[in-house]
Amino acid sequence: MPEGDSVWRAGRRLNRGLREHLIVRSDFRVSRHATADLTGLRVRGTETHGKHLFTRFDDDLSLHTHLRMDGEWTVLGVGKRLPARLADNIRVLLETDGGQLAVALRMPVVELMRTSDEVRITDLLGPDPLRHDWDATEAVRRLGADPARALVAALLDQRLLAGLGNLWVNELLFVRGHSPWTPACEVDLTRLVAMAVRMLRQSITVRGNGQVTTGDPRAGHEHWVYGRSGQPCRRCGTAVRHVGEIPGDAERRATWWCPSCQPGPGPDDHRRPGQR
Ligand SMILES: [Zn+2]
DSSP states (O other), rough: OHHHHHHHHHHHHHHHHHHTOOOOEEEEEEEGGOOOTTTTBBBEEEEEEETTEEEEETEEEEEEETTTTTTEEEEEOOOOOOOGGGGGGGGEEEEEEEEEEEEEESSSSEEEGGGGGGGHHHHTOOOTSTTTTOOOOHHHHHSSSTTTSHHHHHHHHHTTTSOHHHHHHHHHHHHHHHOTSSSSGGGGGHHHHHHHHHHHHHHSSSSOOOOOOOOOOSSTOOSTTTTTTSBBBBTTTOOOOOOOOOOTTTOOOOOOOOTTTOOSSSSOOOOTTTTT
16 A cells, blocks of 8 residues: 555665666656656656655656555666566656666656646645654644544645555554544644654565554554454454545545444544534
């Protein structure tokens, strides 16, 4: 699941393969930039903010990408080829003078822009725990600014804290013992944010898939509640509950929780006035 930590890893892969190299071939297979050609430009590096990647080149040019649900950046070493079955998934291909090939697969957002215009996007994002300019106090302030808002919705709102996706938010709320619909004002947000930071940072420091919250990396054992609808809670045995996503409603994303370990309001107990 592409969340802030997977995006950070993608940025690191791009930096290792491309930074300070010249582009010798580029191919944009998206209609908007079908004629773009970055040949001859030097890659200055890739920055990430939340779930956004900005790969910067000479001449104030940036390639903005966003993985959304299943986009992916892969970097192939010298002489390596992408399996033919993935050819239809290619959206961007960048080859460097070092022989590396960076390929964006199934990428839903591919946008060439001025580097100086990145702020149009980053100004809308909250602090990111994986960036050097992380500001925990500011994240806590933003999360608490709407005290009645359900924690699950506040934590997923990238304008408040950038980088947490559905997996981390569900697991974080289990670990802290809060019902996902607890109003933000009712919990210790400083401790909640500190735990979120610890989880994300731990994820980027382990090898392989870092998105394991239980400490058990075996398939099917990685998570406390995420994706475990109806299965017994690993801590108390109560069946894990799940509510599905309501398309177009930012306040209602797919959510999993243990009603026993995470006491508090249920999904229908927390509605703002006027909400159906
Ligand atoms: Zn439980």
